[in-house]
Structures are given as structure tokens and as C-alpha cells.
Amino acid sequence: MMTHRSRRFSASRKPASALFLLILASLIALPSAHGQTTPATQPPAQQQKPDQPSDSAGPETDSGTIVLKKKKEADEPPPPAAPAEPKVKNPNNETYSLRVDVPIVNLDVNVILDKTHQFVPGLKAPNFLVLEDGVPQTVTSVHMAQTPITAVMLLEFAANSYYFINDMQNASFTFFNTLRKDDYVAVVTYDLRTHILTDFTNDKNVIGSALGSLIIPGFSDTNLFDALYETLDRTSRIEGRKYIILIGTGRDTFSKITLDKILAKIKATPNVTIFTISTGGMVREMTEGHGGMGGAIRDLNYLQADNQMQTFARMTGGMSFKPVFQGALPDVFGTINDSIRNQYVLTYRPTNNKNDGSYRKIKVLLVDNEGHPLQMQDEKHKPLKYSVIARDGYNAKQAVE
Template sequence: MLSIRNLAVFVIGLIFIGGALFGLNFSNAQQMPPAPGNQKSVSPTPTVSPTPEIIEEDDEVIKIDTEAVNVLFTAQDRNRRLLTDLKQTDVRIVENGQPQEITAFARQVDLPLSLAILIDTSASQERTLPEEKSAAKAFLQSVIRPAKDEVSIVSFTGETTLEQGMTNNLTRLARAVDKVEFTPPSGYVGGGVVAGGTPPISGDNQMTQGSTAIWDAIWVTSEEVLKSSPDKTRRAIILLSDGVNTFGSKKLDDAVQAALRSEAVIYSIGVGDEFYGGVDEGVMKKISERTGGRAFFPRDESELRKAFTQIQIELRSQYLIAYEPSNQKRDGSFRKIEIQLTNSELSKQKVKLTHRQGYFAKTDTGQKPVK
């Protein structure tokens, strides 16, 4: 019996040692790096070539380098038709008056979108809101690719309400648009209390209802909604309003700066009731052009839908210029940028380039940006 017991112990020991050796080899095999020929880069960011690289229809070229500045732009002829065959030699980019060396030039047609639709629900929108909601839902159905794009729905009066955070779920987005309603001023049929509403993300109290804080809405959307979207995405705000700001702590410049910091372009759709003075076209154009977008002023529901369609086309038909700024100071200062035509024939054709008007330089950790 003793010899059998010893034999059993000996066999169990061999099994234990063999298992440990096998586990060690398996662990080492898992940690072994792949063969050089099969190794894949862990980063989708392409490397900057020593000379400018032209990449056609490549949505991966959006963050060329940590120090690079990326500028998206559209090109249109005098009839507002988009140009799709520009070359890098047709343009140059200037920062604070100094020409910059272009490190990459690409046509972007398939970039993921991160959009925020801002809907004015103040008194001036009461009659036009149904058409706005209908056009917005049609836009969502046509533009959203569930595997790529995301949208948030924001309503605002004197305060801003996030009706739906970033999502690619069309059902949720349509539901969020449906629940956007005209917000009456305090004391207007029910005292200004909106039952079942989402808590506001800006504004002080219910007394703000009925007023219009456009710049607050753009600022908070840029800072708290769009900034959290992925790096490799095209950010845009679609603003539905009459452009008449009557309330809030932010100014137009604050809204522009917030949009530029989040790299968001603003497309404005001017809609309003003539009883309240119509649309402030000058303001709507200014907020859009300074961020690289465009303003539309539809006269009926048909033109409203066409405006949404044009926005969709422009978001899908853009060029990217990347450059490393000659001014390497990390001081948080605002740098004015301009893309200029170098092709004389395009200049004669009155080709218009639309892009954001500047950016804020990066800062070292803890350093305050320059005012």
C-alpha cells in the first residue's frame, strides 16, 4: 500500500509540474510580439510625410499630428455649386498674415458627423415651430448613418434644455424633436411651467421662459455637448432661430469663441414670425461665417427643407488642409487663419472658400490662455 501511495503522489506531482510548464509557455506565447510583417499600428492617425501629401476621399486624415492645425473648408463657384476637384496648388493658407507650409491636403467626403440641432422655442417661433420640427426629422432620416454619425437635440428660450444627448438612434432623435414645444413666457397659460420637461442645462429659473438666449445656447452646446464627441469627426451646430437675442450672460463673441474651441461650424437657418420683427439676417450671417458655416433664410417649408439638404451636401463635400504653424508658442492666443486662392482662373470665376476664421493655440498644462 505504501508503494502504491508513493507512486500516486509521484504521478500527481508530474501532472502538476507539466501543467505549470504548459501555462508558462502559453503565457509567454501570448506576450510574444507579432512578426514584423504582420504587426499593425495601434493608432489610426497617419504619419505626416516630409512633403505635402494629397489624399483623395480619405476620412482618416483629420488629426495629422498633435501639433498640426486642421482646417476644413468648402469651395463654391459664383452659382454656389460645390467644387470637387481642387488641388493643393490651387490654394495657400495664411496664419496671422504669414504663409504656412501645408503638410497635408485632402478631400473629405465620408467624415463622421457630430451634430447639434438647436431649436428656438421662444414666442417668435410659435407659428413656425411645426414646420421646423418636420424638416428637422426629415433631415435626420436622410443624413444619419447609424454606424458613423451622431446627433443631439437642444431646445432653448432663456435657458437651454438638452432634449437628447449624442446618439445615432433615429427613434430617440425623432422622439426628442417631437417633444420640443413652444415655451410660453411666465404667466402665459399655465404660468410658464412645462410639465415633464428635461431639466435645463443653463438658465436661472422659469422667469427666463419666453425670452431668447441664443448665445448662451451656442456656448453651452459647444462646451458641454460637442466637446465630448470623438476627435475624428465633423462637428456642426444647426441653429433654427430668428437671430434676435434678448437674454443671457453670453455675447455673440463668446458663442463664436466656444464654437471655435470645440472646432464646430455653425449653420444658421433664419426662421421667425413677422409679428415679432422677422429675422435678423445680419446676426445669423455673422455667427455662421465666423465659424466657417453659412446662413439660410427660407420663405416657406419647401425652402426650409432645401436648406437642410444643402447643409447635408456641404458637410459631405469638404477639403482638409493641415499645417504645422510657424508660431510654436503654446500661449492659448487666438490665431487668425485665411485660405487664399493661388489659381488665377479660379479667382476670375469668383470661387468662394468658406472656413473658420481662426483657432486658439494650445497651452501648457496650468497655463492661462492669452485674452
């Protein structure tokens, strides 16, 4: 041991220049030696594919970088669920449906001055008081209507008197001259039976030819009830508002239909307005009160005929006229034209909404803003009398079976 230590001590005693060269040589050789050697204590790095499953049964671990995945939309709180529909258990699992029909009544109303027969314009919904079976109704809307007409000229053409036929011809041609190009008119005559001369047409040449053919009558019977019943039955198949211009004496001889049945038919036929013009006014003025017992019976028959004609018109919202002179006919049909081409259409929902098929009685009145009867005056502040013309009533719908 002493020898080894001396050797080292002897080496330490070498000159300084040699020592410097030794240190410089070791510094130059150090980097290359370090790059060629690998420490024995550090194990080689292992590469692991992330997609390969491990053979180990335990959970897979990753010692690499921690990656935070993006939060999925499913992790957001879901919207609140809709409330569940109530479940109704029907007996025998049957399905039921409910249908509600809310009735609406459209009522054609005319307001005419009694003296001049002029139409009264400018009325509003609060001015109309509608009573249905005596119960006030709320009028929801009122509007003016002026439309082409669809009319039947129902003419008495019987071999009973030349004066009656002449009056009928004059009245029918006067009405014919008031027609417009969009008006549709049918011509029907009656005696013992009903005869359709022309169906509905707006060709005035066809209508004029039909009226011109009324020269020689056949029978002397006047079955008015049968003819009116058949005409109402035919017009009920046509949609919209219809008019019947009934020109005749109003007498009935051998109809199969009774007065009660024809009145019931009128009630049951909607959207039909009847205007009546009685013929033979001049002859009646000259013969009334003459002829003894036979004349009295004749006068009574004509009074009954007038009452029937007025009833037909009143029930449907029309008007009845008994002109004596031919010169009055233009005014008569001027009034009819004002009535059928200018009218108020009232709409209301009846308080009695039962579909029981019953007949509902209607009455229309005019009132002021305070609910009092409406007063009309002329330019000189004189009171004017007026008439409110509307149907007497209507039949409610039948219940749906």
C-alpha cells in the same frame, strides 16, 4: 717479448681451412653478443613528466620537440573603440530634459459654388493658399473626407409666434430625413432655459420622437447666447469634428452671456462648425417696413439677429441661410450635407510655432499654378463665382509649464 711475437707469428702460419672456420665462427657469435651488452659510456634515458613542477628554482626547460601553440583570438588587433560621449557638467548635478512640440494645423475647408451651392471637387494642395496672420503657409497635404457626422440640433422653441415654431419644425424634420444610420445627433431646445431632449444617438426613432414632442412651448424668452454657450461647452468634451445646426430667429432676450463672451467661446472651441437657419422668413417679408416706430425697432432687432447668425456660422466655417419658403428647405439641407460630408482637410505646419495661446487669424484662398486667383468656368466658359468656407482662426496651444 720475442717469445710473444713468435707465438703470434706461429699462429699465423696455420692452414687456410682452419682460418676460414675461425672467421665463420666469429661472425655467427657476433650478433648475439652485441644484443646482450650495453655500452657503458651511454647513460640510461630518464623519463620526465611535463606536468610535474621541478624542484629547481630556475626556469623549467624542455629539450624535447618544440610545439607551437595556436594563436589565440585575443592576439588579434582589437576593433577601434567608440568615441567617448561628451560629458556635460550640469550645475548641482541636475538632469534636464528637452521636449520640442512641432504644431500641426488640420483645417477643414469647403469650396461651394455661389449659385448652385455645389461642392467643388478635384482641388490639389498647390491650389490652396493659407494665410495665418497674413503670412503664407506651406500646405503639406490635402485629402477629401466623407465621414458620418456628429451634430446637435439646437432649436428655438418659444411661445412668441406660431409661424416661427412651424418653420423650426419643418426645418428640423427636413434635416432629420437626411440623416444616415451612422450619424449621431442630439436634440436640444431653448427658451428661458436650455432643455436636452435626447443625448447623442444614431437611433432615428429616438430622434423622431424628440422632435415630435415639440408641440406646446413654455416661455416666450429666447436666451440664445446662454443655450449656444452651454452647447459649445458640452460638445468640446467630444472628440472629433462636431456640427451645430442652429434653427431659430437669432434673437436673444435675457441671456446671462453677452455677445462678446459667446464670440470668445466660439473662438476657443475647436472642431465645431455651426450652420444657422433663420426662421420666420415669410412673416418678416410681409411685415418689414410696416408698423411705425414699433415696426422699425422690430425690423432692427431682426437685422441684428441675422448678423449674429451669420457671424456664428462664418467664424466656424459654416453657412447661414434665411429661407422664405418651406420648399427651399430640401435645397438648404442638401447644401449642408454636401458641405459636412464632402470637404477638404488641409494640413500645414505654422511658421509661428510658439505655444503662447494666442489667436491666429486664418484666411484661405484658391490660386492657380502661377499663384494668381483661381478662375472657374462652366461648360459654356462663363465665369463661376465660388466661396471658400473655413474657420476664421484658432487658438495656439499654451506653453507647457
